[in-house]
Amino acid sequence: MDSPSRVEIKSFFMNLQDNICKSLESLDGKGTFHEDLWERPEGGGGRSRVILGDKIEKGGVNFSAVEGHLPERISNALGLDPTDFFATGVSIVLHPHNPLVPIIHMNVRYFETSVGKYWFGGGIDVTPHYIVDEDAQFFHNYLKSTGDKHDPAYYPHHKKWADDYFYIPHRKETRGIGGIFFDRLEADETHTKQDRFDYVKDVGEAFVPIYTELMNRNNSKSYTDDHKSWQMHRRGRYVEFNLVWDKGTKFGLQTNGRIESILMSMPPMANWTYNHEIKSGSAEELTQSKLIKGIDWAL
Amino acid sequence: MDSPSRVEIKSFFMNLQDNICKSLESLDGKGTFHEDLWERPEGGGGRSRVILGDKIEKGGVNFSAVEGHLPERISNALGLDPTDFFATGVSIVLHPHNPLVPIIHMNVRYFETSVGKYWFGGGIDVTPHYIVDEDAQFFHNYLKSTGDKHDPAYYPHHKKWADDYFYIPHRKETRGIGGIFFDRLEADETHTKQDRFDYVKDVGEAFVPIYTELMNRNNSKSYTDDHKSWQMHRRGRYVEFNLVWDKGTKFGLQTNGRIESILMSMPPMANWTYNHEIKSGSAEELTQSKLIKGIDWAL
Numbered sequence: 001m002d003s004p005s006r007v008e009i010k011s012f013f014m015n016l017q018d019n020i021c022k023s024l025e026s027l028d029g030k031g032t033f034h035e036d037l038w039e040r041p042e043g044g045g046g047r048s049r050v051i052l053g054d055k056i057e058k059g060g061v062n063f064s065a066v067e068g069h070l071p072e073r074i075s076n077a078l079g080l081d082p083t084d085f086f087a088t089g090v091s092i093v094l095h096p097h098n099p100l101v102p103i104i105h106m107n108v109r110y111f112e113t114s115v116g117k118y119w120f121g122g123g124i125d126v127t128p129h130y131i132v133d134e135d136a137q138f139f140h141n142y143l144k145s146t147g148d149k150h151d152p153a154y155y156p157h158h159k160k161w162a163d164d165y166f167y168i169p170h171r172k173e174t175r176g177i178g179g180i181f182f183d184r185l186e187a188d189e190t191h192t193k194q195d196r197f198d199y200v201k202d203v204g205e206a207f208v209p210i211y212t213e214l215m216n217r218n219n220s221k222s223y224t225d226d227h228k229s230w231q232m233h234r235r236g237r238y239v240e241f242n243l244v245w246d247k248g249t250k251f252g253l254q255t256n257g258r259i260e261s262i263l264m265s266m267p268p269m270a271n272w273t274y275n276h277e278i279k280s281g282s283a284e285e286l287t288q289s290k291l292i293k294g295i296d297w298a299l
Numbered sequence: 300m301d302s303p304s305r306v307e308i309k310s311f312f313m314n315l316q317d318n319i320c321k322s323l324e325s326l327d328g329k330g331t332f333h334e335d336l337w338e339r340p341e342g343g344g345g346r347s348r349v350i351l352g353d354k355i356e357k358g359g360v361n362f363s364a365v366e367g368h369l370p371e372r373i374s375n376a377l378g379l380d381p382t383d384f385f386a387t388g389v390s391i392v393l394h395p396h397n398p399l400v401p402i403i404h405m406n407v408r409y410f411e412t413s414v415g416k417y418w419f420g421g422g423i424d425v426t427p428h429y430i431v432d433e434d435a436q437f438f439h440n441y442l443k444s445t446g447d448k449h450d451p452a453y454y455p456h457h458k459k460w461a462d463d464y465f466y467i468p469h470r471k472e473t474r475g476i477g478g479i480f481f482d483r484l485e486a487d488e489t490h491t492k493q494d495r496f497d498y499v500k501d502v503g504e505a506f507v508p509i510y511t512e513l514m515n516r517n518n519s520k521s522y523t524d525d526h527k528s529w530q531m532h533r534r535g536r537y538v539e540f541n542l543v544w545d546k547g548t549k550f551g552l553q554t555n556g557r558i559e560s561i562l563m564s565m566p567p568m569a570n571w572t573y574n575h576e577i578k579s580g581s582a583e584e585l586t587q588s589k590l591i592k593g594i595d596w597a598l
Contacts, residue, residue: 171558244552253469268571269568272565274359
C-alpha cells in the first residue's frame with residue numbers, strides 16, 4: 001500500500017494525543033489527565049485520557065488503534081467485500097466551566113482494509129453556549145487557511161459537510177457554529193495518500209492553537225447564574241445530538257465498543273426544561289438565531 | 300368495528316389524564332399542572348401537562364389523539380397495507396426530588412387503522428435510584444393482581460416483556476426494576492376487544508395507587524449529597540435509555556412529533572461522570588447488582 005504506512009499514521013496520532021494533552025494541561029493550569037489503557041478482545045486497544053480541571057470542567061482525549069475482522073453488517077454498510085480492518089484515530093471533546101467558553105470537538109481518523117481500501121476522516125467543530133461573531137470568524141478563518149494550504153476546495157466542501165452533519169433534525173437547529181467535517185478521503189487524480197495525510201495532520205495540529213485562543217479570549221469573562229443555566233440547557237442539546245444522531249456514538253454503542261471512552265463526550269451535567277423559553281432581545285435569543293446552516297463565517 | 304369504539308377509548312384516556320393529574324397535585328401538595336394544548340397539522344392533537352412540584356421535581360402527563368395517513372415506512376414496519384390510522388394514549392414520567400423515591404413511567408395506548416386492524420399497548424415500570432426489595436415486591440404484586448383479574452398469563456408474559464424492553468444493552472443493565480409492558484393486544488379466541496380494554500383500563504388506574512404508595516413510603520426519608528449525586532448518575536442512564544433505545548422516543552423524534560411532549564420524559568438535570576466507581580459494600584452497589592433481568596419480585 002502507498003506510503004504513509006499505518007505504522008506511521010498511528011505513530012503520528014499517538015504523538016498528537018501526547019502533545020494535545022500536554023498543551024491542555026498547561027492551558028488549564030491545574031488539572032492533569034488521568035489515563036486508562038484498554039484492550040479490545042478482538043484486537044487492538046486504546047489510551048483514554050480524561051481531565052477534570054480548573055477551566056476545563058470535563059475533557060476527554062482518546063487515542064485508539066483497533067483491528068480485526070470487519071463484521072459483515074458493517075462491511076456491507078461501507079460497500080466493501082468481507083475484509084479485515086485496521087482503524088486508528090484521536091477523538092476529543094472538552095466541556096469548559098465558563099459558559100462563555102465554547103465546547104469543542106475534534107477527531108482525526110484513518111481506516112484501512114486488507115483488500116486494499118483505505119481512507120482518512122475527521123474534523124473540528126465548536127459549540128459556543130453564546131456565539132461571539134469575532135470568535136466564530138477567527139475559528140472558521142483558521143480552518144479555511146488550514147484547508148487552503150492543501151486544496152482550496154477543502155474548506156468550502158468540508159464546512160458544508162459539517163453544517164449538514166452537526167445538525168439536530170428534531171430541534172431544527174445546528175449543534176453550534178459547525179467547522180469542518182470530512183470522511184473517506186483517499187488518493188485521487190490530484191491528491192496522493194501523503195497529500196491527504198498532510199491535511200489530516202494539519203487539522204489535528206490546528207486543535208491546540210484554536211482552543212487556546214478561544215479559551216484565552218473568553219475564560220476571564222465573569223458570568224452569572226443565568227449564563228450557567230443556559231449552558232446546562234445547551235449541554236442538553238449536545239447530549240441529544242450525540243445519543244440520537246451522531247453516527248460515531250451510535251456505531252460504538254451498538255458494536256460493543258468501550259462505553260466509557262465513547263461517552264467521554266457527555267457533559268458532566270446537563271438540564272432539560274420543558275418548553276424552555278428564551279427572552280426576547282436576549283443574548284440567548286441572538287445565539288439561538290445563529291444556530292442555522294449556511295452562515296459564511298470565514299472572511 | 301367491535302365495541303368499545305375509538306370515541307369511548309379516547310374519552311376514557313382523557314378522563315384518566317384528568318384524574319391522574321388531580322391525584323398527583325394532591326399527592327405533591329404544592330405543585331399544579333401547567334397545560335399546553337397542541338394540534339398536529341396532519342390531524343388530531345393533544346394535551347401536555349407538566350408539574351414542577353414540591354415532591355415531584357418534574358412530571359409530565361400527556362394525552363394525545365392523532366390521526367391521518369400512515370407513512371408507508373411505518374405501515375411497512377408494522378406489516379400493514381397502506382392505511383389511515385387513529386392513535387390515542389396517555390403517557391407519564393415523573394422525576395421526584397428525593398432520590399429515595401423512584402422514577403415512574405406509565406403508558407396506555409390504542410391504535411386503529413382504516414383497514415380494520417386495531418390493538419392496545421401499554422405498561423408501567425419503575426426506576427428506583429435505590430432499590431428497596433419490599434417496594435419492588437409491593438409494585439410487582441400490585442401489577443400481578445391487576446393482571447390476574449383478567450388473565451393469569453398477563454403478568455408473567457408482560458413482566459418478561461418489560462424486562463426485555465427496559466434494558467440498556469450498552470450498559471448491560473436494566474433501566475430499573477421493570478414492571479409490565481405489552482403491545483398489539485387484539486381480540487383472539489379467549490379475549491374480546493372489550494376484555495383487552497378492561498385490562499388496559501385497570502393498568503391505567505393502577506398508576507395512582509402505586510405511585511402514591513411508593514411516594515408515601517419514601518418521601519419523608521432524609522437524604523445526603525451522596526444520594527443526590529447517585530440520583531444524577533442514574534438519571535444519566537435514564538437519558539441514555541430514552542434517547543438511544545426507547546422505540547417510542549425514537550419514533551417521535553424521527554417523525555416530527557411534538558418534541559417538547561416527547562421529551563417531557565427527560566430528567567430536569569442529569570450527570571455523566573467518566574468511569575463512575577461504586578464503593579464496595581455500598582447501597583449503590585446493592586442497587587446496581589439488582590439491575591438485571593429475571594428477578595421474580597412478585598410473591
